[in-house]
Amino acid sequence: MLEISRLQFAYGDLQVLWGVDLSVQQGEIVTVVGANGAGKSTILRNCSRLVKAGTGAITFQGEDLAGLQSHEVVARGLVQVPEARRIFPEMTVVENLRMGSYLPATRPDRQRNMDRVFSLFPRLGERRKQLGGTMSGGEQQMLAIGRGLMANPKLLLLDEPSLGLSPLFVKNIFEIIKQINAQGTTILLVEQNVYQSLHISHRAYVLETGRVVLSGTGPELLENAHVKKAFLGI
């Protein structure tokens, strides 16, 4: 479904990605783990075209994404929930969600999707009229995920969805991710919560300083000595 090959990328003079190959098949949950600054978010930003690659190719459902703008990628069903949430601070919860289904194709499902979000995240339902910017860190995270779901994504890119969530909710979130996936959305996940995310993913990649150093199924990597040492602190 998503095919990344030999992706290289630099912020100005700073080369971050050094030829990344990565693929996601329809229906999968794929996780990318890696240390801080390894370039995980940068991969996602390249996919959603927030930044444009120097070299390498990204194809989504067989279509080359080079030349496409962010909003065009979204229209094709590739939706990113960005790092640091990026809630619209001066819009209410409902308005934020509404923007999630901005694309005409998703508008008919708006009410249904919104109900679904409220049932996944009851807190949002309680705070429909609160301004996004005044929500607590975790609440904003819920809103960001909810907003992503409003777009009927085919492929959902999640950048650290568990960041700042309480333990109870972290467990929930991984349940929710599985659930979303089970309902037919393919997921590319970037997580620091390595244990949980490897647990629910079909496959995973380990990224180190802009290169893929390991890949395999979730359980495989959980058992991998390097992963254990570097990411699980065991």
Add this chain to the structure above:
Amino acid sequence: PVKVGFINSITGPQAPIGETMTNGMEMAVDDLKKRGIDVKVVKQDDMGKPDKAISAIEQLATGDDVSVIVGPYTSACAAAVAKQTEQYQVAEVIPAASKEDLTRLGYKWVFRTNAPGDVYAKSLIDAALSFGKPKSVAFIYESTDFGSSLSKVGKVYAEKMGLKVVADEGYQAGSPDYRSTLTKLKAANPDLVFMVSYVADAILLMRQSREIGLKPQAFLGGGAGFDTSQFEKEAQISTNVFSVTQWTPDSSPAAEDFNKRYTARFGKRPTYHAACTYVSIISAAEAAAKAGGDRAKTRENLATMTWNGIMGTVHYGAYDGFTNQNHVQMPVTQYQGGKAVTVYPPSLAKGAKAVYPFPGWK
């Protein structure tokens, strides 16, 4: 050819007037050529800013070595330049700046063609008093150097002549709405409304006066905006309004001829700025030509020569504490039938009668 420096507001807020002054200058250069005087005018833009005016005078006085300088337009620039001309010993002929001080500080090298600010107000009030028996007057004017100094003199003079000043409203130009000010004026019920404002505000003030039905015995316009062809054209609101001016086309055959040629060439009536600039260039150039370009001699000539032309007799002399000041008898005109007609003083009026009091709005 004689070299004449010309400092003018080509750009900046005064550009519209600067443009008419450039036109006046061009007419003068052509006319001088016909008389066998070849003039090279070195133009400098002061953008209406005194520091630029200083740049300009320096360039003209020390770089271009002009024999004499005409300009600048605004009082602010003229004031900044005056001191420098004294220092460089080059004569400056101010065509149309109204600040009285310019020719009151005893400057040796500064000459002025137009009448200073006090004459405007006196002429108008004298005219009104000669037409009828007004008892009170209201002042409304733009808060600029020109507007406020004119009405300051006007108020003193009006009181001296026994008029009661019932309103004194200075305003900032650039507002689309003077209705409330005018309403306040209307409530004060003055016999005379004395207005000073630049070009287009005059039209605005009169339009809004009409709207709210302000109806004094006379509207007196202190030159500037009330003395433009645009104002003249707005017959609906300009009819019966008085204005004072430095110069009228109907004052002499020469003036009428100038008026015709100017209108034909530039497609609009010459304002007094154009006329004053024309006269200033002529006198400056002739003085310089006669002096063979020598600056000191040019100054001598300016102080002693007299000219006869579109502004009548021009002589830069001393009177009432002024020095090197041309003594201008300012005519008062009234818009009648879509045209400015000179109605005062009687010596210039050629029999035209003033409509007084104001008969009301149509």
Add this chain to the structure above:
Amino acid sequence: MTAILEIKHVSKFFGGLSANSDVSFDVEPGSITGLIGPNGAGKTTLFNCITGYYPPSKGDILFKGERMNGRQPDQVCRLGMARTWQKVRPLAKMTVVDNVMVGALLRTHSLRVAREVAMERLEVVKLADKAGALAGGLPIGERKKLEVARVLATRPELLLLDEVMGGLNPAESEEIILLILELKRLGLTQVVIEHDMKAIMRMSDRIVVLNSGEKLAEGTPQEVAHDPEVVAAYLGEAVHA
């Protein structure tokens, strides 16, 4: 020993919403206090009240016996109480070392001294090799470290850390945990907000649990982790350290 920080009946209202209501607890000098609770429980808001960003709607906050209510954040920091931000706030167009120097300059006027202090702090958080980089270009994890280095440079007596491990992987978190424990050893009092229960249990001497703005429980890690109310509201299942 008397408490270094005393929270007495603090409430904070936003319109009709009470983000904190009647919260009280003490922090002993040299200890680590864990502050936990579900999202939106009011943890960050409490930090904001303590450090002078919001005036508490009710109640008192005492630091070293002095009343903090009504003091500005800079005064609070000068008195020796420093905080990090949940949403990190690097001084983006300044270099990493300059960022830390800004903190160090609170206690010195000399740039040279400040730079030395800054480099030292950067060593402590293992960021010294990025000293010359612009802070705005750091990835999230390093920004968090920068945040810690910067407040450490102000030489605080009491440190309030708001989710400094968020966004770090377990191995990286481990570094921070060791750092926090090391700071404790050096005598620094700390209040730590964190959602990583393992880390919290390991570091904290006491834990305070907030829920919907109210204090739900307080006690040793063991007590709290087995408190059925806490388990229900926050943990989902008991955690063993």
Add this chain to the structure above:
Amino acid sequence: MRAPPVALRRPARGFSTPALLAYLTVIALLALVPQLTHKPSLLHLWIMVFLAISQGAAWNVIGGYTGQYSVGHAAYFGLGAYITMLLLEMHQVPPWYGLGLAMVGAVLLSVIIGAITFRLRGPYFVLASIAVAEIIRLAALDFRDFTRGAEGILLSGIPPLQLGAHLTIRFVGKQPFFYAALALAVLAVSSNWVVQHTKLGYYFQAIREDQDAAHSLGINPTLHKSIALAISAALTAAAGAIFGLYVRFIDPNIVFSLPDVSVQMVLICIIGGIGTILGPVLGAVVLVLLSETLRNPGWLVQVGVLGEDSTLVDFIEQRLSSAHVLVYGVLVVIVILFAPDGLLGVLRKGLDRLRRRPGASAAPRAAA
């Protein structure tokens, strides 16, 4: 994503002797200029450049380092000019005292203005700063008894300054103003240097980057913004005072002008390079010379840069004589579009590229 273009930069620069020497040499050379040339038009340009440098550097303290984009500095410029001129004209206070009082007055005004506007952030601050300056301009126009309103103040003369028994400075000609303006420019630029190399500067920049974060690090933002504004205001007022004395005539629309003073000050910094020491200097030189050349290319001939019948002069005179403001606008737009870090940024990038080309191996820049 807008990535900052350069990821690595030298860590804070220390005190560098060569730079200081270069600075002093430049000042010494400049001080010699009036001895070398007597062309008043040239000295006039220098004076204008120095005043512009002073204004730019003054604004840089509050706008560049502290990040408070005041577009109302005409308030201080005008106040400086008015205090000096009024004291001189009405109470015969010699201008060298007047100038000091003007700076004090500006500092006081800055405290009041700061108290009002520093509560506001971002665009609100920008617009409030404009509003305050406009209030002062309008007040100067309207309170005629005090300021003479739109009639302005025309200076009748400046008393000579007696220094010791032998030295008498007469304020005629350009020389005294040249040195006064030069001294002010040096003071202003030095103040930028001090700001950049002291604690104060670090605090200012921290506030610029993130006021809340700065606040939590023990910085009192209101206090430090006020200090920055006070420095900036005092320098600006001094520039206004010298401007008034030099031009000899001021009125509210000149010295309190939004476009000609407030905006110009911002422009100088941005064209040159904001938040740097050399930026305002470069910006001032470029802007003053540019606008002068466009207004009057003749000076280039006079100085000898161009020949008497240069086609460039002709071109500008013929084609641009009434369009020079238009050209100026176009240039501003071009600089902002293509050199967003100012001309200094362009220069730096150029230098970097040159430096990197030969032996592009290990550039030991991150260290030091």
Add this chain to the structure above:
Amino acid sequence: MIVFFQSLISGILVGGIYALIGIGLTIIFGVMRVINFAHGDLLMLGMYATWLLFKYLGLDPYVALVVTMPLLFLWGALLQKVIINRVLGALPQNQILLTIGLGLIMSNSVMLLFTSDYRILTTSYSSSSFSLLGISISQPLLYSFLVTVAITGVLFWFLQTTDTGQAIRATAQDRDAAQLMGINVKRMSVLAFGLGTALAGTAGALLAPTYYIFPQVGGPFTLKAFVVVVLGGMGSIVGATLGGVLIGVTESMAAVYVGSGLKELVVYVLFLLILLFRPAGLLGKSRA
């Protein structure tokens, strides 16, 4: 009493035009966080367009709106697409200067084209008025006011309820996030700048029959628009409307009860006072 009501009424009517100028600015600011210092110059273009249509085609200024509005919209969209777009991510002071530069270019180009002469557009109703209980109500101002009310209503509806309107607001708050929602942020900016320009132009057109036209006419209106917008709260349409009327009335009242020369002063002082107590303006959301 008549004086009071007279100035109240004309204050409200003139305030309508200020509101329109302010709304244009607030939309531009709202979406692009760019303070548009060229706003008055866009208004000036609207005036010239109206004047040209009147002079050469004899089109009534109000009728001409059907031409001037789209024309100015296109012009604004073009400016945005070609120039302003490039500085959206830049520092605010750069944006300010860019718009100042654009303003200089526009006013001076117009000056070269049409000279700096004042143009007067005189319609049959330019100085006509109705009389109501002794109070005169300016005809052209009343028409302008009605047009303003209609435009404001439509805009408000558009921004608050349509998805495109919401997308404009979202773009204003976080461009990157908006892109991730599938919003074409460039198009939103173009739309917003076009709209803002069209509104400025409309205000110019509405002013044309009662005011005068010259290349530098825009300056004071730019300042006025700032005051209106900040007073009302940046980005808020209702705020700008309120701000406009408030300023119209304040000016009008101040001219009568304080002094004509002081009316602007009073407005600015009011402006500062309101900002002191409500730093985000009357209807601004007060979040740092």
